[in-house]
Amino acid sequence: ETDFKDIETSVQKLFSIIVVDYYKFFVLILILAVISIYIFIIRPTDIYLEKAKEIIKIYRKRLKRFNRKLQEYKTAIDTSSLVSKTDPEGNITYVNQSFCDVSGYSREELIGKSHNIVRHPDVPKEVFRELWETITSKRIWKGVIRNIRKDGREYYMNTTIIPILHEDNKNIKEFLSIRSDVTEIMRHRSQMVRQNIDEVTKLPNRQKLLIDLNEKISNNSKLAIIKIDNLKEIKDFYGMNVINRIILNIVEIFKNILSQHGVTLYRIDNFEFALFQNSNFENDFLIKIENLIRYFDHNILRIDDMDFSISITIGISRGDIRNIIFNAEFALQQAIEQNRDLVVLDSIDEIEQDFRKNIEMTNKLKKAITEGNIVIFGQEIVPNFEELPYKKYEVLIRMVDGEKVISPFFFLNIAKKARLYPTLTKIVIRKSFAYFQDREDEFSINLNMEDILNSEILETLREEIISNRMGHRVILELVESEKIENFDTVNRFIQDFKSLGCRIAVDDFGTGYSNFEYLMKMDIDVIKIDGSLIKNIDKDVNAQLVVKLIADFAKSKGIQTVGEFVDRESVLQKLKELGIDYSQGFYLAKPEKLI
Structure with a gap:
């Protein structure tokens, strides 16, 4: 029994120890758990929360800056847009x-x-x-x-x-x-566009042409410059309103003939157009140009009840793109001087050849002047009716070069550039009076505005008239009358020499619409009707009407009329029928050397 109690006591002590230790162990475990929760859950969460707060704070600042920027942008847009x-x-x-x-x-x-x-x-x-x-x-x-x-x-x-x-x-x-x-x-x-656009035709102008040439030119480029020949005279007579209507009609003709061929049309001056093509369709371009020439040669332009005969002269440059516009303008000038419809210039070499020819011709002119080989020819002017006085001659200049007699067509413009023209005029004046001083025929000497404005030429002419007492047989023929601008100067010249007995003639009458204006402003004695009206007058009804109008007007003013370029009998008979006083041309008499 004592032993049993000892055992029971020992068990109780052991149990108490175990309970106490278990409790301690449990507490320990609980403490460890709390520590773990704090370490692994609570503490990181606090850190993350702090970090989150910091991030939120940063983004709030950024958002505030963004909103401020956004407001600034909005203000900027509202202000500027x-x-x-x-x-x-x-x-x-x-x-x-x-x-x-x-x-x-x-x-x-x-x-x-x-x-x-x-x-x-x-x-x-x-x-x-x-x-x-x-x-x-x-x-x-x-x-x-x-x-x-x-x-x-x-x-x-x-x-x-x-x-x-x-x-x-x-x-x-x-x-x-x-x-x-x-x-x-x-x-x-818009202003820049207007600066590059012709106001009347709405076509690109010369400035735009220069821009396009600079930007688009290639080895296939071709440039044509077209001059409308007689618009200046129409403008002088009818005014700009009619001219603008004619120009617009011409533009439509150009567009119709040139349509769909890659050609750009420009108006580069009052009476000049340009065509620019930047492709290799060489023959097509030339064919279109020829079609333009042919159209104006065979068609009359009608504005309301008025008919206008328009002709064009064209210079083309191709091949030498370095000087394409200069070459085209030079080709046009050559066409004008040579009285041709079209001149095509392929390279600068051709220009150099022309320059060399000009130098050569200048040297020949100087030599002819020195050696007396500037001569005068005379072409007889024949009366169409017996009661008119007979004979008259037009004095014409020629240059003798060896066996060849050279027409002024080949040297007059060169003489003007070389400043030899006044010398030639004075030679013609002196030789004319020397030849006709012992004859009774009337004779005419051609003078242009350069002559009229040259005091030395006028003094030479005055001296010859007075010293030879031949004023009553002298007709002073004003050529290139379309260039007359200062009527006061011309009228002083006319009055001066009419006081010496001379008569005054106007050449190429009828080619310019301003000619009638000249008759109203100047005291004219003789009208020489241009050959363009005469050459087909036996067939051309319109030419007959114009010439008849001129003849009737001249008779009412007491002015004599001369028909030029008569080359066949039917033309001569038609002139007589229309009442033209005199005729001149190869059919009646060729120019012959006088002296």
Whole structure:
């Protein structure tokens, strides 16, 4: 029993020890768990929260800066741009102050309206149709739109329209439009365009030609310069209104003949056009040019009830692109001087050859002057009726070069450039009086404006008339009368020499529409009708009407008439029928050497 109690006591002690230790162990475990929770859960969460707070703080600062920047951008856009918003139907829901300032409308006048309120009526409907189709397809539209202010003034907007979608990215919520005022830029651009466009024809002008040549020229380039030959005379007689109508008709003819052949047409001067082609269709270009010449040779231009005979002269440059415009102008000048419809210049070598020929001809002229080989020929002017006095001669200049007799066609222009022309005129004057002093025939000496303005020539002429007492047999024939501009000077010349007994003739009458004006302003005794009216007068009814008008007018003024370039009997008979006093031409008499 004692032993049992000892055992029981020992067990109780052991149990108590175990309970106490278990409790301690449990507490230990609990403490460890708490520590673990703190270490692994609570403490990291606090750290993360702190870090999250720091991040949020950073992003709040960034968001604040972003909002400030956004506000600055909005202010900048509002200040510099016109901003508007519309609903999906296109009705204005918002406009900024700049929109109101530029358009002239108040915000109240704009809200609820469509942009048609500022739409310019001249803008094609297709522009707005394309715009609307673009933005309603959820695409951005960009372009320049011409608008109109409330006061009627126009302005231009560089416009961007952006569709704003709902959160579902499917349906359009509104349209945002941002515009910048480009009115001054467009006006400047328009001014630049106007500077490159001819006002009458709306064709590109000389300045645009130079730009295009600089940008587009190639080895295949060809340039033609076209001169409308007799527009100056038409202008002098009919004025600029008729001229502009003629010009517009000519442009339409050019376009019809040149259509679809890659040729650009320019108006580079009052009476000059240019054609530029930048392709290798060489033959096609020349064929079109020839078609132009042929058209004007065979057709009359009719404006209202007025008929105009228009001719053209053309110079073409090809091959040498370095000097294409210079070459074309030189070719045109050659065509004019040689009385040809067309001259084609392939390279600068041809110009150099012409320069060498000019130098050679100048040397021949100087030698002929020194050696007395400038001679005069005379062509007889025959009366068409027996009661008229017989004979008259027109004095003509020639140059003798060895066995050859050279026409003034080949040397007069060169003589003018070499300043030898006054010397030639004085030789003609002196030799004419020397030949006719012992004869009774009347004779005419050709003078142009250069002669009339040259005091030495006039003094030589005056001395010969007075010393030979031949004024009553001298006819002073004014050639190149279309160049007469100072009628006061010409009239003083006429009065001066008519006081010495001379008579005054006008050459090439009828080729210029200003000729009748000359008759009203100058005291003329003889009209020489131009060969272009005479050569086909036996067939050309229009020429007959013009010549008949001239003849009747001349008779009413007591002026004698001469028909030039008579080359056949039928022409001579028609002149007689029309009442022309005298005839001149190879059919009647060829020029013969006088002295």
